[in-house]
Amino acid sequence: MAVTRSALAVMLGAILVASPLAAQNATGIVTGRVVDSASRQPLSAVSVRVVGTTNGALTRVDGSFTIALVGAGTNQVRASRIGFSAQTRTVNVQAGGTVTVEIAMAPQAAVLSDIVVTGYGTQRRESITGSVTTVNTEEANVGVITNANQLLQGRVAGVQITTNNGEPGGGAQVRVRGGTSIQASNDPLYVVDGVPLQNESTVAGAATPGVNRALNRNPLNSINPNDIESMTVLKDASATAIYGSRGANGVVLIQTKRGSRGSSALDYDTYVAASNPARKLNFLTGDQYRTFVQSQVAAGNLPASQLALNGTANTDWEQALTHTGYASSQNVAFSGGSQQTHYRSSLNYFDQKGVVISNGLKRYQGRLNAQHAALDGRLNLDLNLTASRVNNNYLAMENGGGFTGGVFTNMAIFNPTLPVQVLDSATNTFKYFEMGGGSQSVRNPVALANQITDRAPENRVLGNITGTLLLFTGLTAQTTLGTDYTNSVRQTYVPRVSPLGAEFNGLARQAERSLQNLNFQQLVTATPKIGNRQELEVVGGYEYSQFENSGFEVISQGFITDAFQFNNLGAGTQASSPAPVSYIQQSKLVSFFSRANYGFGDKYFLTGVIRRDGSSRLADGHKWSVFPAVSASWRLSNEEFMRGNQFSTLAVRAGWGRQGNQAVQPYATQLLLKTDAGAKYPFGNGVTTGLSAVQVQNPDLRWETSEQTNVGLDWGLKNDRFTGVIDMYQKTTKDLLLTVPVPQPAVVSQQIQNIGSVRNRGFEASMDARILEQGSRTLSSGLVLSVDRNSVLNLGDAPFIITGGVFGQGQSGRFSQRLIPGQPIGTFWGAKFLRVDTKGQQVFSCVAKSAGCVAGETFAPTGDDEMVIGNANPKFSVGFRSNGSMNKFDASWLWRGEFGRDVFNNTALVYSTKGNAKSSRNFLESALADPIGIAEPAIYSSRWLENGRFVRLQNVTVGYTFALPASLGGGRNTRIYLSGDNLLLFTPYSGYDPEVFVDAGIATRGIDYLTYPRARTITTGAHIQF
Structure with missing residues (x-):
């Protein structure tokens, strides 16, 4: 890291030396107004800049703008906005004076060339040769957005996002062009302001009695969606190859907002939201249950003694566990700057209570972006820093645990004729009603939720400092130092007063996990001038990343009081199993890369990429690999023979690239040992206890590699009022990283090896239409369509791999899915x-x-x-959005849908069994109409696969924008809005929601088992600009 410290010293020294050297020329101010030339209505969000400088501003809602620190003399001011022709005006600025200018822009003219953020740089959209999509985050940031992934849902073709459940802060499966790895990670790489984000589980601690391993948190929970300027998704290999092995599953580039030179602004955002479960499962009511038991006793199917187990209550346990949740967000951002320095800082407080009792999430987050220009603009320094604290309050035992499982399992089976609480005659206080003790007893789910504490505060620091030096015209050097540090603590306590905790006299656990990623990048970019019709950009770079994962876990039990909870583990009279654990894992990734972009005549574009990665996680002799890519595009619309054609844009693209995946744990290739009381070795005249192997070395473990081919078409009609993109791709992954059985006898039973291959083929299409643009009256729509076909090509010597474990009593050893050559990942297998x-x-x-x-x-x-009985993958998915405005009102909506997919309703399988009544347990109301008898067990089969198609109204928002009067603070721009999330769901699926993910084994999909219910949410908020 000596080179890192030296680079940092150079950059900080440059700041100190350069500031007093900056030129102090006489300046003035340019102010004015931008209007629609046809309607004379003001235009907001127009970029107005002084030509030849980076000095500029965006117009306000009334079309006005102010640019300070404009050099004295003759200047050109250029106004540009997508959907309008760019206009340039000449102004004469006097030192210390102000010049006012009005600019009229004609609509429906040539579209402004977008500048798109790509890997290690930017490109004009016209010159991009790969498959790249940029999301309008201001348009997408509506409703309750807890993490940035939600901004992509339904807006990017080829991106499928499935949240684990409706839990606040819950994780999500994000798949760019489908999952192509079976056991290694399928998650995309997130890059925030140039720094790769860690996408590993930050949750500390494994399952313990009463508390299960929590589902992974979303890696973007620590980033405030209000701070995001743009999100760009790189999908094909030619676009992602610059990131080498880390970009194998696609790349999501997140650029945060920055301040503007010469202007200052204060923004305040606030909203409050109320939520309720969108659907119910509907179990038997107390009256229905009593009637059923009586009928079965009369029929001789149940003994008469069963009647005495029923009470007189009518408890809806589903309703008892849920309530109206709420969320609130307060966000303030301040930006400004001078000609040399500009900045933006923000603070955010977010609080969300889930629709299930006793859980939620709080986030405290601060961010600072600062840029400084020195040496007459030759040196630019950028600082990006985010610090956050996220307090996760988990629902105890949410994902199962023990014989009778967790909160939701007990909600399903607890007798509805029994009450939530009863009066204790001895103390004259109410206490939770319990059916009995023992490890296999049914437990009061409300008591479980309220009595067991399971929380996980998480601190994260994400930041980087970048120095960019213009060595001479056409050649720049850039150095970036970045870090992503996360510390998570898991604190749990199962109290003595609970039936479960009574078995241990109280059980406490403290666990901690720290993740650290240090990143160093050195780039050199050359843009030589090689003629008026040619353009060339060459980027060369070096990147070094160091990863560390460390932590510990300590469990204690046998407390004399519940007062200590998890704060005094030494007060426990005995240690619990497992024994205390501590660990550290370290790995490194070193990369050399280069990319060349060439364009000729604004018609022909060629991109070539090569990257060489070295990973410490793989075996000697296989640590290094090369990942090349090449792509090209031809803009036919710029050809002479296309002049006067109806296409304003028409371009064809093609690309090929190779990618890698090294997503195995550190030391996966090495021999690992553990202390083992059962390992006895003769030593001298006696026998000594020693070590045994938990993993044998694999000297042949190498990169999992993918090759992807992409062809695409970009089109636009009527001066790009109607635009679209079509892509077709094929991606083949070989040398899959899989854990496979080892032939016996052997020291261990399984080993990670490179075996098998998978192929994905797909089609993507998107269309955007600016239907109406007449001053303040606008209407635009967008449609995305995704089709992905996955197939397992081979699994080496294995004919299949079983996965997709079936949950519930009586289902031990049952599996619902198989990986089979010739079939897709997510194939259901059964009778x-x-x-x-x-x-x-x-x-x-x-x-x-x-x-x-x-x-x-x-x-x-x-x-x-048994046979193939279903497929969890959708045949196609769609997203449709619209945005409109009229005068001061605006409205938007987003619909999403998936079609042609199956969902295994594991909940219905287990809780449609009338035989539950034999153990005084409840079951689903729908089972009353089922002809299955009370003696019939729950048998997994195609009967429990349901049609998982759905159409969801994801969001509807209506807003009103106005200017606050001076007496109320003179807000420059104020918008109030009302928003609804998940308002409508059209689906034949009978469970909570067909969009589900339950971790039931490697590469599982489409399994639903008592997941946390999704919420229907109403939000009202305001955005005030000062």
């Missing part, structure tokens, strides 16, 4: 359900050789009877 016979027994299809098979039918299917 084919035929019908329920007159005796209430389920009938399944079978093969003749299967035991018990008669005329192709059986009551007890065997493994021979």
